[in-house]
Amino acid sequence: MTIDLIWNKFPLKQVELKLSKVLRCGQTFRWKNVNNVWSYTTKNKIILLKQDEEYIHYSWIASEDIRTQLKLNCHFDKETFEFIKDYFNLPIKLETLYEEWIEKDGLFKISSKKSAFDQFTGIRILRxxxxxxxxxxxxxxxxxxxRISKMCDSICTEFGKYINEYNGIKYYSFPTAEDLSSNPKVESRLRDLGFGYRAKYIYQTALKFTSDEFPDITLDNLYQLRTKDYETAHQFLLQLTGVGPKVADCICLMALDKHDIVPVDTHVYQIAIRDYKFKGKKDLKxxxxxxxHDIRLFFKEIFGDFAGWAQSVLFTSDLSDLNNGVNKSEETEIKIEQKSEEPEIKIEQKPDSIVIQRKRGIILESPLHQENSEIVESTKKRSTK
Known part of the structure; x- marks a missing residue:
């Protein structure tokens, strides 16, 4: 079936948003790039984006189950534009933030290398x-x-709703909590798809959102965390199976409007040691x-209320696939050993692997992850009225 696309555009310079960097720097995992057109699905349409020096061009393809109506074009055009503004946090002016970061970077940076904020413009945190x-x-x-992108694609294809087709690719929506918890075979199917131990985490977390056993864990409460303070949001997320402090911080920053939060991993630690004045051991074990906590506050003291945004620029500059090897960081192996109430991370250099372990086996890629108690699989499903 041939679809005639109607493209609209709005002015936005690449210093405010660079799609090719933002959509592949580890924040989001479902955007596809085919012939320089970026595509993504919401619950009822495929969104298409492309960019030139002066404009963002956008179009959409409605879900196949929506009948074409004369008023649909106007409605979806407006809806798509509003989605883009919200998703990319466009009300926040990035160029102004970069000016502030460059000034602060010059005061605190000890490395003689050119500033990441000069080399990597247009990188912003998504909402x-x-x-x-x-x-x-x-x-x-x-x-x-x-691999994360492949998993997200698989989970949509297997459990999401078919939306439509574009350029020979079939697109599906992201599955709901009900989609991922309505059948006890979900976990085994996820394992068949290569999710490994993550299959259990996903299924049990989905169950918590749909079970009467956890009345405070609801999607409404999850979305309302955008209006709550960081501590409240962080503690809510730690209740969920498979979520440790670092993963919780990623969610707080990239979905819950906690712009100052800096998720700390070994890349971020090495940036603090190598390029700034953080006092710590270079070969920390x-x-x-x-x-x-100290590293997170360290970056906040430098970059202020948008420290999480600034950190994303530094992190992106450290990814070799985006900067052709400049500032290339080695992959690391991370091990956690539970010796006391305050867990420690074992960090060992090892090419092409990140392994996180405790006495009871492999867990999340998080320096401070403490495994959540398991949910009983026979939990009574939350009744719908």
Whole structure:
């Protein structure tokens, strides 16, 4: 079936948003790039984006089950534009933030290398759907961007709703909590699809959102975390199976409007040591809660209320696939050993692997993850009225 696309555009310079960087820097995992057109699905349409020096061009393809109506074009044009503004946090002026970061970078940076804020413009934090972000970052455990993207694609194809087709590719919506918990075979099917131990985390987290046993864990409460303080949001997320402190911080930053939060991993730690004045061991072997907390506050003291945004630029500049090897960081192996109430991280350099372990086995890619208690699979489903 041939679809005649109607493209609209609005002015936005690449210093405010660079799609090719933002959509592949580890924040989001479902955007596809075919012939320089970026595509993504919401619950009722495929969104298409492309960019030139001066404009963002956008179009959409409605879900196949929506009948064409004369008023549909106007409605979906407006809806798509509003989605783009919200998803990319466009009300926040990035160029102004970069000016502030460059000034602060010059005061605190000890490395003689050119500033990441000069080299990597147009990188902003997304405002993603909290439910999708939660499940996506559970998938990020012991993983890389390419594989996480494959998992997110698989979970949509298997459990989501068919939307439509574009350029020979079939698109599906992201599955709901009900989609991922309505059948006890969901976990085994996820394992068949290559999710490994993450299958259990996803299924049990979905159950918590649909079970009468957890009345406070609802999608409404998840979305309302955008209006709550960081501590409240963080503690809510830690109730969920497969979510440790680092994953919770990623969700807070990328979905819940907590712009100052800096998720700390070994890349971020090495940036603090190598390029700034953070006092710590370059060859650190253990990192406890205090160190994690200190690094997060360290970046906030430098970059202020948008420290999480600034950190994303520094992190992106450290990814070799985006900068052709400049500032290339080695992959690391991270091990956690539970020795006391305050867990420690064992960090060992090892190419092409990130493994996180405790006495009871492999867990999340999080320096401070403490495994959540398991949910009983026979839990009574939350009744709908």
């Amino acid at each position: 993603q759907d909290p439910w999708e972000t939660l499940i996506s970052f559970i998938c990020s455990s012991n993983n890389n961007v390419k 253990t990192m406890n809660k205090k160190t994690y």
